[in-house]
Amino acid sequence: MTPPTQEEWQIILLTLRVAALAVGGALPVAVAAGWLLSTRFPGHFLLNAIVHLPLALPPVVTGWLLLTLCGVEGPVGAWLFQRFHVRLAFTQQGAALACAVMVFPLMVRAIRLGMEAVDRGLLNAARTLGAGPLDRFLSVTLPLAAPGVLMAIAMGFTASLGEFGAVITFAASIPGQTQTLPLAIFNALQSPGGDAAAARLSICSVVLALLGLLIAERVGARLRR
């Protein structure tokens, strides 16, 4: 295959940008959720189930739920538009939000595992040495859970590259705006004579996915060290 054309690079870069935005936005929330779940507070089963919903629901349903809530006429979307003039539906930010919601469960799992691996004895030791709750979290828990957080970033990013159903439902397939790699491939397949284009884009997709998985594996190996 010849190297990607200018147009194809634009699609790849857009996909990378959306994935980065998605992971960046999801990370703080995933860290909070992962930490909360690792404490096994009463009711953590319920929170765990809610966090994992995007894995169980059909992606198009997740996209539809996002439209209902964050579309310009939905409760959250209307508030965002009135207060900050921010629109999410059918925008690149919206595509990132859709990806973020879809990869959220994966990220939370990885982070929770990392946090659970932190020895409670170390936190007790930190307590006796004068460290309060936030201090303990920043000086002991987070550094030791870092491999889990890195794993979450790697996995979240890789999965975002391939997200389709929720993105196309919430953000539509607008070339140059929200048409990520999977959406572009789908579009090419729908167009007559687009098979060759679809094939080229698919190869790009496979390469990106492989790279992402390899990196995630390396990070995972460090976690198991």
Added chain:
Amino acid sequence: MALLVSVESKRRGFTLTASFEAPTPGITVLFGPSGCGKTTLLNAIAGLSRADRVRVELNGEALHRLPPHRRRIGMVFQEGQLFPHMSVERNLVYGLHRAPKDTRKGLDRGRGLLLAPEIADLLDLQHLRRRRPHNLSGGERQRVAIGRALLSQPRLLLMDEPLASLDAARKAEILPYLQRLRDVMRMPVIYVTHAPDEAYRLADYLVLLEGGQVIAAGPMTDLVSRVDLPLAGRDDASAVLLGYLHSHEADRGLSAIACGGQVYMVPLCDVAPGTAVRLRVPAREVILALEAPRNISVNNVIAGVVCAVRQDVTTHAVLVELDVGGGQIVARVTMDAAERLRLRPGVQVLALIKAMGVELLSG
């Protein structure tokens, strides 16, 4: 100056009801078999686990009213619990950096170990500074753990079986450091162990725990020789006498220890005269006589009075507790011997103790 501890806790079917009042400064050893509640008690004092009722008062100050991270109660854990992602130096100063400024006694933040020379020298930590916990031996790890707890400027130090996870060689390596600490540090310490040897060497005050209850509490030298308590019933039962090194008699290969008016001869040692020492007299090394023997190899013939006698039916042994002026000694003899000599409280006897049989536990 006293340390008042009172804990009531009922968790998972285990009930702990323990109260004691220990003198401070000094080392109070909580002694008991595994599962008797020692660690539960310690965790309750530190605030690391919830108890139904906790009261910890140090010299009148109620520590149990403070959140755990503000109590300034240092703790050394059985497994060290050094932070794996930090170097030894950063581990050591972790507590120091979080101690209230007015407690730091001139120790400065940025310079860490250099300004805590006593602790670094006491525990021989200087050459370990840049290492990481996983590069340390078990003994080194525990020394760092002790140093870290001390540097956090605690007003009370808790030690939870700090030597339990070490082999005999490592234990022998660290015990002198702990003995040195006892002599140098003027802070109260609560030390949990199930090894009598550590109690003999380190304790000033002893609290015996069994099944979640305190069965006895008092000065260590009194409790270890009481025949009604479990320690005297052990195979390695011993009495401990407190004294000082009086003189050396190099030509005879002996050293003299003065304990409360009596003099005990031990094999020549290299402890400086005047040094405070503890003498461990195993119960099995004590022979009792009603009259002074002649032409006998024994170097120590100590006059005493029987104060208690107890029979142990399972081992056909009789434990005899003697008052020897300045302390007590316990002897283990056969039932036959106890009958022949008519040993009962009040009887005057001579304790024959082999110089080779006693152990010098120097400070």
